Amino acid sequence: MSLDSRIHESPPVRSADELARWFAERERPRDAWKVGLEHEKLAVRAGTTAPVAYEGEAGIAALLRAFSRYGYEPFEEEGRVIAAQKSGLTVSIEPGGQLELSGRPFADVHVVAAELERHLAKCHALAEALGLEFLAAGYRPWGTPATAPWMPKNRYRVMRPFLAARGRLAPDMMAMTASAQASFDFSSPRDMGEKLRVALAIQPAVTALFANSPIVNGREAGWKSYRVAVWEEVDPARQGLLAFAFEPGFLDDPYRRYVEWALDVPMIFLRRRGAYLETGGRTFRAFLESGLDGERPTLADWEDHLTTLFPEVRVKGVVEVRAADACDAEMTNALIAFWKGILYDREARASAWEAVKGLALADRRAAMIAAGREGLAGRLADGRTLGELARALLEASALGLCRQHCCGQRGEDERSWLAPLQERAASGRSPADDALDAFRRGGDRALAARLRVA
Template identity: 40%
Template sequence: MSTRKAGEGDALPIESKDDLLSVFERGSKPAERWRIGTEHEKFVYRTTDHRAPSYDEQGGIRDLLMAMTRFGWEPVEENGYVIALAGDDGNVSLEPAGQFELSGAPLENLHQTCAETGRHLKQVQEVGKELGLGFLGLGMWPDKRRDELPIMPKGRYNIMLRHMPRVGSLGLDMMLRTCTIQTNLDYASEADMVKKFRVSLALQPLATALFANSPFTEGKPNGFLSYRSHIWTDTDAARTGMLPFVFEDGFGFERWADYILDVPMYFAVRGGKYVDLAGQDFRAFMDGKLTALPGERATLGDWNDHISTAFPEVRLKSYLEMRGADGGPWNRICALPAFWVGLLYDDIALDAAWDAVKHWTIADHRRIREEVPKLGLQAKGPRGRTFQQLGKEVLAIAEAGLTRRARLNSSGDSEAIFLAPLFEIVESGKTPAERLLEAYHGRWAGDLSRIYAEESF
């Protein structure tokens, strides 16, 4: 969850639906201006006992943030607490239980993306060594109960922590116990957005399978390969899911805005403070009819905040967010944007990817979404093909797309080199989670503490 930033025009009241749509319309840009944004989270732990550090303790999360300023990061405060960092490589922010996130800068190619990731990981490793902190690359805490985890001092999280148990049984797990890798990509027009949204939403379960990396809960196997993905099925049905309307005729900016308007609110920010509006109606806010903010009408800043509180598998802001992957190691942080850039930033690849999924029905999408967190690459598409087979086809499409993009590094390599970990996964048919389970039942002999040595950055 990114740190709130004020934007130009945020204070302007919303006068019409055109104002709502303008956020998405401004995202349209020619291909030469398309960029790649990558976000990745990791769990922070004490190297002595694997405990999750609190914000305030000596050598804890606050000290970690402040130590990072030696690399040129500028502190971002909320109510006197440093809760994020801003710099040339984007923003560093905190998830609710102290998961440490880099929201990278918008970059032109994947070589830059992987270099940015490398810089960040080198920085946190240097500071972590001094503070006695390690960083774990998984999709879910493998051994922590909710009550063992700290809470970060961010206003929106307090509201969400109160609201989550009202609307689902696993929302607190989503907030406190999961980590993800995400990719943010651009579109040329409304029509281009629609096509990219449909392709990426249909194939999000494939990304979930390829990156499945959360098979343990509280020290034992949980029966899933991506429990992080399963958690989203019982977090809050009003703001999550596969969104069947995306595949219907007439989908576009306006239909997306209608969906966001239907999402119940969490909050509004006034005077730097978060006002609890959980469950209230954004349309009533636009009309100045919220009892908590009498007479106040929603602004464009409120609209941007509200958009950020919907959590479907793919989310539209002024760009498209791919949200289906578990957290993982350095090479898979580079692989996720490579996967999606290869499919979505080349017209031939985009057409080929759509051809692979355009016959899927809404029932197919729902079944696949339900099965993949458990079955991974052995889940089957509507024609009986396994996701391992689909993965080989789709990765070949992505590889060809990246090759045609012809963004080369100093050695003459295209961006396709970053797909290598995913090709290895589909060739073996084993997700990262299945390799962890093999280690747990094999050489670890049930000692899950060994995961810290093998899966840390």
């Protein structure tokens, strides 16, 4: 989810060509590329499986305000704190009280990792003071959307009924899931198109490597990543695999192809005069052609709309990869390094595409389900396991990082961050396998200890 910017005057939009130019205006030259991270965590009362309410002396609102001891300023909506901000960093809340760090973009993984480490240290100190724990998992292991403490954020009040009417598990997505997401720059239409296509194509292997949600409502779910099952039933119009990215001619005009897809997705809301207006399911294309209750579209409306699209890889001002369950810091840093190695090196991108280009669209969709159900043991249509694919992709990523020559203060290049993924690909064990072992051995508390990050 997104922290909506303050409503401001914005230029009107009159055509799809202007929307395609919006992407072109966000191109960055190769030497200005950076990496961004969003990391989500699940809050529970310390020593319990209970979620944390918004209100109260040790609630989510109190937690956000407590970040002021580190110089953060509260971001409020109608007098309710919904985030804390400092120097480009944002700590915000998801619908079920998940805490999200939106980090600053940096040129190398070493700096991103250091910022995440500092953030988790702050979370640990605040959690101890408030009697909380933070867990990293793709789905809250206990409770249901009905027992989750929904956060009082205006955006969610509109999104909740809208999505619930379109997908059986949309409330689960909003209130129960958590992920790690990484964002990457692009320099041209073809550069963006290549990154989008290859990222979509290899998502099943990434999902399998990071599968970390095998427990649902206190029981084994039969999925290594139940979050995959959830995303199958949210809103078919705005989620999943982008089929057009695999069609002939896509790389000739990827901005326009993405725009044409987004135009036909129903709008969830329209922000006007400080309020979130319902759209009646009108698409952005219809809004562009005939307006809505006298309102005409602006670029700010387009930016809002892009934040409500949830494919496995999303394009806003950056290419955002979204298929990884939330995991610990070590795995999260490995996620950033893996994608940087693939996406910021053209040879690595070509190698990754070569590994999966022969799959049919139905095979790609089946591979994502296999990743969710079986993790690295899942198989592609050609018989390869996702573990085998992951090993090949990790080799391509390592070579890509090597060619980027990005070293930290210790003189280590970024390949060092890939070690946790290389170990998992070699063993065939996703984080879910460790979580299941802990749960079977010691129940809820052993699982919580295994998932705890702060």
